[in-house]
Amino acid sequence: MITRADVDEARARIEGRVRRTPLIAVDPGAFGGQTWMKLEFLQHTGSFKARGAFNRILEAQANGDLDPAVGTVAASGGNAGLAHAYAGAQLGVPVTVFVPTITSPVKLAKLQALGANVIQAGHEYAGAYEAARIHAEGTGALFCHAYDQAPIAAGAGTLGLEILEDLDGQVDTVVIAVGGGGLLAGVAAAVEGTARVVGVEPTGAPTLAEALRVGSPVDVPVSGVAADSLGARRIGDIALDVALRTGARSLLVSDDDLIHARRLLWDHRRIAVEHGAAAALAALTSGGYVPEPGERVVVVLCGANTDPSDLVG
Known part of the structure; x- marks a missing residue:
């Protein structure tokens, strides 16, 4: 479980380590309400994951839970690994990252450039996760979950605090892409009682969606254009707990919706994001989420680690 207090503590801990990313207004009336986009893809390493990575490592260092000679290990489709590699490099901590074979070449190249020890294991995130757990047990490395650890989720939630401050608390709805749910958990805790x-x-x-339907996390098959970033097989326990506590809901969008939203961002704003990061906007552009008149909505664009070749030309 995480609360607003955990997010506040995370913010104090990572202050000066992460960027405060911009919040920009969308053309009035574009989606029936007042809409802003949180440009979190401008965060270090191109995604919100840097917030949780710094929080996890810094908290472990403060508590004496990190062996600096062994370092950390993470399993990731790319973005969490990039974040941990960057945070480790900044803090002088060695990092090993297990990635699934579907990880994009762009993310692999960036991981290696940041100095991480990169190992491919499994076709999907679940295979990389199991390999990372075995590595942690065998070496004593600090295991850094991609989404289902309190420090990871609380760190991600710090962008929710920025949204509240930038809009003086005048926000009704925050729309967020969901893979394993760490970002949703952190932001929902940060804005609980307000939005x-x-x-x-x-x-x-x-x-x-499946976890909410049955009342507990369950495995789901993974496929589609966003599988490299939203490819977790099950929601995290922390995310489901926060979703149930705060009333967060799930909305589904198709691959065509994701492709269309991503293309709109490029064509109209020259913003290149991952298909997964376009999910939040796709909820509005597809008509899946229709704001009420005057509703104040923030759409979080959470990742930019993509091959832009299919956007140009």
């Missing part, structure tokens, strides 16, 4: 959260998932990986 609602809508999680948006690809139809090919409905982890939160």
Whole structure:
């Protein structure tokens, strides 16, 4: 479980380590309400994951839970690994990252450039996760979960505090892409009592939708254009706990919706994001989420580690 207090502590801990990313207004009336986009893809390493990575490592260092000679290990489709590699490099901590074979060449090259020890294992995130757990048990490395650890989720939630401050608390809804749910958990905890959260998932990986339907995390098959970043097989326990506590809901979008939203961002704003990061906007552009008149909505664009070749030309 995480609360607003955990997010506040995370913010104090990572202050000066991460960027405060911009919040920009969308053309009035574009989606029926007042809409802003949180440009979190401008964060270090191109995604929100840097927030949780710094929080996890710094908290472990403070508590004496990190052996600096052994370092950390993470399993990641790319973005969490990039974040941990960057945080480790900044803090002088060695990092090993296990990635699935579907990880994009762009992310692999960036991981290696940051100095991480990169090992491919399994076709999907689940295979990389199991290999990372075995590595942690065998070496004593600090295991850094991609999404289902309190420090990771609380760190991610710090962007929610920025949203509240930038809008003086005048926000009704925050729309967020969901893979394993760490970002949703952190932001929902940060804005609890002020704004609602809508999680948006690809139809090919409905982890939160299925968990809400049956009342507990369950494995789902993973497929689709966003599988490299929203490819977790099940929602995290922390995310489901926060979603149930705060009333966060799930909304599903198709691959075509993701592709269309991503293309709109490029064509109209020259913003290149991952298909997964386009999920939040796809909820609005597809008509899956229609704001009420005057509703104040923030769409979080959470990752930019993509091959832009299919956007140009």
